[in-house]
Amino acid sequence: MRHQRKLTQHFTLAEFTTSQVAIRQGILNEPSEKTIERLKEVATWLEEARTLLGFPIFISSGFRSPRVNHLVGGAANSAHMDGYAADITCFSFGRPYVVAKALVSIGKFDQLILEYGRWVHVSVNPHMRGEVLTATGKGYLKGLHDV
Numbered sequence: 001m002r003h004q005r006k007l008t009q010h011f012t013l014a015e016f017t018t019s020q021v022a023i024r025q026g027i028l029n030e031p032s033e034k035t036i037e038r039l040k041e042v043a044t045w046l047e048e049a050r051t052l053l054g055f056p057i058f059i060s061s062g063f064r065s066p067r068v069n070h071l072v073g074g075a076a077n078s079a080h081m082d083g084y085a086a087d088i089t090c091f092s093f094g095r096p097y098v099v100a101k102a103l104v105s106i107g108k109f110d111q112l113i114l115e116y117g118r119w120v121h122v123s124v125n126p127h128m129r130g131e132v133l134t135a136t137g138k139g140y141l142k143g144l145h146d147v
């Protein structure tokens with residue numbers, strides 16, 4: 001199966017494409033080869049994150065086709081549609097705020113966003129702004145905030 005293909009030592013393509021919304025709606029969530037190459041860059045960053053945290057990382061959302069992105073209420077220009085982003089948790093290490101704090105030290109990301117205190121969004125793309133944000137119900141705050 002194509003999605004069992006490994007992107008890096010610990011991450012398969014399936015971990016980036018599995019979407020509960022897509023499964024429920026019967027939608028194929030298939031990235032192009034070009035997008036898979038981008039997902040590989042994200043997976044490479046996640047390997048560093050896994051090493052740093054010392055525990056496996058769970059990807060709750062990786063690639064999203066435009067339809068899946070729309071159904072989950074993603075931003076119209078979401079990095080998830082281009083294969084540049086992943087939403088992750090690692091509760092074996094700690095809650096998302098603690099995980100985000102640890103992962104900032106890796107650098108080499110475009111954005112690292114603690115979203116609603118519930119997961120960490122990381123994007124790896126050519127911009128590499130190293131921007132760290134906290135998403136709250138009211139908007140974005142600069143830096144990490146335990147809200």
Ligand SMILES: [Zn+2]
Pocket residue numbers: 061080085086087121122
């Ligand atoms: Zn995200």
